[in-house]
Amino acid sequence: MGIQGVPATKVKKRRSLLWSEARDGYLFILPWVFGFIIFTAGPMLASLYISFTRWEIVTPSVWVGGAQYVKLFNDDRFWLSLYNTSYYVFIGVPLHLFFALLAALAVNLNLRGIHFFRTAYYVPSLTPVVANSILWVWIFHPDWGLANAFLEWIGLEGLYWLQDPRLAKPALIVMSFWSIGGQMVILLAGLKGVPMELYEAAAIDGANWWSRFWRVTLPLLTPALFFNLIIAIIGAFQVFTQAYIMTEGGPNYSTLFYLLYLFRAAFENFRMGYASAMAWVLFIIVLTFTALQFMLSDRWVFYEGDVRR
């Protein structure tokens, strides 16, 4: 709608309306703007600055240039924590997503009482991570735990789940499968969004179950899968509580995750410069992966709008 042919007084009124609208718009987002400056942008820059200093809180900070980064890259334990975290991210997240997809497909079946199964699969993901961690320490207990009771029941020998450096990370990943419910519900919403006509058209064309899934369901689900993947990877890079409570980083540093190492540097040893350098390295890693995924997403993520364009 243009303003041509409207009397001058009305134009003036319209302009002032727009101005007041813009003024109110800025006013309404002002709390967020302040928050962004005080709690996001400011601290980000500050932590970059701190990462170039040596600072133990009680002593004055000393500018050391890139020394913290040099120290970081020569620190075996830093590389170990990065390896442990990458293991958790790149093995745990895809498997977690795969199981969530299977669960979503299963509870999308058109069966009576399916709602019960949806609820049953979702409920475990509600358990708070602290309670979850304590429960699973007990489940993984080598002598009296449920996991070994099951293994012995099927005739296998029990394992030292959290006491064996080779098994501790896989054990934490197995534990994470228990809470696939959140992702399942997001994927289920994606499945519900697939238009029925597409299935019907595919069925008329003689497509069987498998090719319907492969050609119709999965492409239309890629936006939801993409979103889940990004958020899950960012979250998994910051895995902390499980290791803090269940294994304290052990055994033999096998669950020393990145954030746990950073936490110890910052809040147990008060090496703020070192910890800030770690924070920035993690930020760069996560940023790189997110950017990479957005770039690669062109190849596999299918947006409905693309067809219309």
Next chain:
Amino acid sequence: MLSVNSRTAKELIFAGFWYVVLSLFALVLALPLVWLLSTSLKTGGQTFLMPPKWIPDPFVWTNYPEAFRAVAFHEYFWNTIRIVIFATTGAMLTASLAAFAFARLRFPFRETLFILVLSTIMLPSIVTLIPTFIVFRTLGWIDTFLPLIVPLWFGGGAFNIFLFRQFFMTIPLELDEAARIDGASNLRIYWGVILPLSKPVLATIAVFAFIHNWNDFFEPLIYLQSPENWTMAIGLRGFRGLYHTEWNLMMAASTAMIAPLLVLFFFAQRYFVSGIQMSGLAGR
């Protein structure tokens, strides 16, 4: 006739097969919770049996009062509730105000600013943690609830802004225009027209804020030091430090932390589902 019968038979087999698969899977997922409950009601000696006994004999209901006596869970509960109330109020007010601007008012750089909001969702919070901690320390706010409350009065979290905006976009713009013709200000439209229509999203955000504060471990761990200020999550960790071999008591305490969430879930199920589905919309 025959073909109809064979078709229903095939459907029955199909349904039967899936019910078996779904039930097996449900059983596997339910076992840890059953194990939790069963352990929480056992005597100390009965927790150390292999193969385990599923049904406690006798049922030791007193494990629960004993766990609550050992550690001040009632205080942790009220601390958590207080944080939830003050943090959520701020989040709901400032996030909805910002979302109203992003959804219904026009101003220069609106889209750019909104992309900035969205990009902060993907920011790993660790990169801002240390300077934020130092600011709160300088203000003397360590070991108070303020670090867990005050930031939420400044925008209320990018994700909440997103959820509010998503919902506000579905409300017809004509309502604003009608109110504007009647001389209502934008603040009046926000408060008197849009918010009253937004009860579902307000409920969703309240529910999620409750879950977040109830479950959050990292921030309370850093900011709350003396036991009288602990939240449920930190309190449970402290309990594990004290009673690390008394699995029955530990499971009773864990159950006490999980149960309120399950109760909330069963009363507010539709807000859970709508909230999660809306969060999935971010992928579109």
